[in-house]
Structure formats: C-alpha cells, structure tokens
Amino acid sequence: MVRLVAAVAVIFLVWPQGVLAQETAEEGDVLAEAIARNPDRLKDRLVDLVAGFGQDGGLTAEGIAEYIAIERAGARAAGLRRYLAMDLDADGSIDGEEMSAVQRAASAASRGRMVRDFAAADANGDGRVDAAEIAAAGQAAALRSLDEAEADLLRAAMRLDANSDGRLTPREVTEGIARLAEAG
C-alpha cells in the first residue's frame, strides 16, 4: 500500500513534465494525427466549438484558450467539491476520522471509490489530505477532463484559419479538414 501511494506520488510529480516534453516533440503533428484518426469527429468537435465560443462568426485563439480554461475550471471545481464535502470541521484538511464519518454516511457503492480517491490524494501518505493535496487533486481532475494533448489539438486547430484573419469559421474547419484528410 505504501509502495502504491509512493508510486502514485511519483507519477503525479513526474507527469506534468513528461506531458510537456511530449508536447514539444509532437508539435505540428497533432492536427494531422487527429484528422487521420477520425476526420468527422474532429470536424464536429471544432464546428461545435466555433458555434459555442466563436464571436462574429469566428473562433479566435483566445476563444480556444477560454474554452480550455472553462472546461478545466468546471472539472477542478467538481473535484475540489468532493474533497471539501469531507472536511467536516472546515479546517482545510481531511483526516482519517472525517473520512470514516463520511464513508459511514455514504452509499455502499460510493465507498470504494472514496477510499481510492482519498489514498490517491494523500500524496505524502500521512493519512490526511491537506489543503495542498486537495488543490493538487482538483488540478488533476481538471487535467483529466481536458488533458494537454487535447488542449494542443484544439490550439492547433487555428492552423485551419485559411485566410489568416485570426478567426476560424465553420467553413474553414470543414474545408481545411477535408483538404488535410485528402493530403494525408
């Protein structure tokens, strides 16, 4: 168990750097790869994004960044809420007693996950989830909802801005993906 917790902690510490290294190596290919995988799915995704986050008929790089931040913030808030709901004395951390009390009140179905989440969040394995660990768990939830590879792909979509006016239109998405799918 201690070894598992240590492994989780190591993954957590090493992972963001790993993602960054990967990002640099694959830069420029993410769009082509996603198109090769499933052009229709990417097209639908981007057309929806333009409709939802575009302004004056076009999606800007800022609009994409905003979407990524909003998605992640929502997931982070949901992740944080689950932990904050266990902090019965509102001191900013969750100890074993609080965990047990919340577990007793929870449904049998959610207990297993609760124990797993608690162990995963307790990065230093001291049996408490402190404020920094709660924050880290929230950030992990944010990155699970929209990871760096997906964020890269969405940012790379601006390359489909064929007339280079800084605004991506549904037509540019559709035609650009069709063009790249044919070329690749």
Ligand SMILES: [Ca+2]
């Ligand atoms: Ca507490």
Ligand SMILES: [Ca+2]
């Ligand atoms: Ca801890």
Ligand SMILES: [Ca+2]
């Ligand atoms: Ca354009």
